[in-house]
Amino acid sequence: MTKQNQHSDDALEQHFAKRKRQHTAPAAIKRHVLAKQQDNQSIRYIFRRIGYVAVAASTLLLMSLLLIQRPDQVSTEINYQVVQLHTLDNDTKSLSDSINSRYAKHYNDYLAQQKTYAAHHKTKAVLQLVDEGWQLKNCENEVLQLSNELISALSNIQQIDSQIISGDEVEIAFDQTGIILGITRSGNHLRC
Amino acid sequence: MSFALTLKTRLFDRTTNESLMLRYAHSGDRALLSKLYDTCGNDLYHFVLTLSDPTLAKDICQKTWLKVIEKKHLYQRSGQFKAWLFTLARNQLIDEFRRNKHNGDDIEQLVDLEQNIEFSLDDEGVSAVFDYALLSLAFEQREAFCLQQEGFTLQDIASITHSPIETIKSRLRYAKDNMRKVLNKHCGEQND
Numbered sequence: 001m002t003k004q005n006q007h008s009d010d011a012l013e014q015h016f017a018k019r020k021r022q023h024t025a026p027a028a029i030k031r032h033v034l035a036k037q038q039d040n041q042s043i044r045y046i047f048r049r050i051g052y053v054a055v056a057a058s059t060l061l062l063m064s065l066l067l068i069q070r071p072d073q074v075s076t077e078i079n080y081q082v083v084q085l086h087t088l089d090n091d092t093k094s095l096s097d098s099i100n101s102r103y104a105k106h107y108n109d110y111l112a113q114q115k116t117y118a119a120h121h122k123t124k125a126v127l128q129l130v131d132e133g134w135q136l137k138n139c140e141n142e143v144l145q146l147s148n149e150l151i152s153a154l155s156n157i158q159q160i161d162s163q164i165i166s167g168d169e170v171e172i173a174f175d176q177t178g179i180i181l182g183i184t185r186s187g188n189h190l191r192c
Numbered sequence: 193m194s195f196a197l198t199l200k201t202r203l204f205d206r207t208t209n210e211s212l213m214l215r216y217a218h219s220g221d222r223a224l225l226s227k228l229y230d231t232c233g234n235d236l237y238h239f240v241l242t243l244s245d246p247t248l249a250k251d252i253c254q255k256t257w258l259k260v261i262e263k264k265h266l267y268q269r270s271g272q273f274k275a276w277l278f279t280l281a282r283n284q285l286i287d288e289f290r291r292n293k294h295n296g297d298d299i300e301q302l303v304d305l306e307q308n309i310e311f312s313l314d315d316e317g318v319s320a321v322f323d324y325a326l327l328s329l330a331f332e333q334r335e336a337f338c339l340q341q342e343g344f345t346l347q348d349i350a351s352i353t354h355s356p357i358e359t360i361k362s363r364l365r366y367a368k369d370n371m372r373k374v375l376n377k378h379c380g381e382q383n384d
Contacts, residue, residue, distance in 0.1 A: 008368070008372050009368065011375075012322075012341075012368065012371060012372075013341060015319070016317070016322075016326075016338075017324070018319060018322075019238070019319065019322060019323065020234065020235070020320070022202070023237070024234050025233045025234050025236070025237030025238075025250075025253060026250055027231065028250070029237065029253050030226075030229050030233060031255070032254050033229060033254060033258065033261070034225065034226060036258055036261060037220075037222050037225050037261050038222060040220075040261055040262075041222060082284055089374055110193040153257050167202070172362075191322075
């Protein structure tokens with residue numbers, strides 16, 4: 001750059017600086033800008049406040065929902081546990097008891113039938129008339145008392161010989177369960 | 193020594209446009225915006241005024257500062273605030289020119305200035321000649337010259353105007369040559 005150009009550039013700078021001093025920005029621009037900034041800040045402040053309130057409200061709502069739901073969950077859980085344990089326990093026990101009791105009953109019935117069958121499944125016995133009614137006496141000196149109802153029932157269905165008398169040897173018919181189905185006079189002598 | 197340097201750096205940093213803008217972007221403080229306006233408001237207005245007219249310059253400056261308020265979060269820490277501000281303003285101005293199909297060369301204004309030149313060659317007359325010389329430049333040359341006078345480097349000008357550095361150099365050379373010619377023509381002895 002020549003000395004003349006340098007001098008010329010300095011002159012241009014001076015003219016430019018002078019021109020800048022003569023043309024300053026209108027004060028209205030700054031007023032307008034700062035007013036807008038104020039509005040912007042106010043709007044931001046309001047939105048920020050709304051945001052805080054919204055967050056606080058949401059948090060409260062969430063906590064309320066949690067608090068409302070929690071006792072239900074706890075009670076449900078407790079009920080569930082109680083019901084589950086109680087039900088399972090009782091069911092198991094009652095089922096087992098039922099099975100056991102039924103089994104015991106049937107076993108007792110079976111034993112009684114076996115005992116009756118073993119004691120009385122004798123086809124032959126001696127009929128005796130006593131004050132209480134008819135009795136059947138077998139070789140083991142066991143006595144089977146016949147009820148009037150049984151004799152009546154057997155007579156009705158003609159399963160008891162009407163000619164038999166006290167001291168007669170009779171044949172007794174049992175079914176599989178040991179129930180007397182019929183009594184008839186025996187032609188053979190009882191041999192024990 | 194080190195402490196003094198750190199203190200000086202901190203104090204200096206707190207008053208630069210960049211630190212003011214960063215603090216403003218963070219806080220939205222109205223006072224910081226006011227300081228930024230005081231620092232750069234007149235420079236910006238003069239730049240836009242030189243490229244347009246007073247009415248448009250006022251409008252563009254207001255819009256530019258409002259952009260600063262709205263887009264403050266987009267300001268880059270590494271960037272020079274004044275360059276960012278001038279880029280925003282130039283973009284606004286170019287958009288306005290495109291909307292109105294304006295080429296940035298106000299012929300009527302130039303004619304008025306040329307008429308005023310003929311009256312006197314005192315200080316005001318020289319200023320009028322300088323105005324005429326400046327405004328008679330092509331838009332791109334005027335723009336490059338103004339930006340250089342505002343203290344921007346070639347790189348900054350290239351960045352603001354989205355042009356290669358060599359182009360900027362050329363524009364500046366032509367701008368200064370043309371202005372010298374006009375000044376020499378109308379007031380040669382004062383300019384020298």
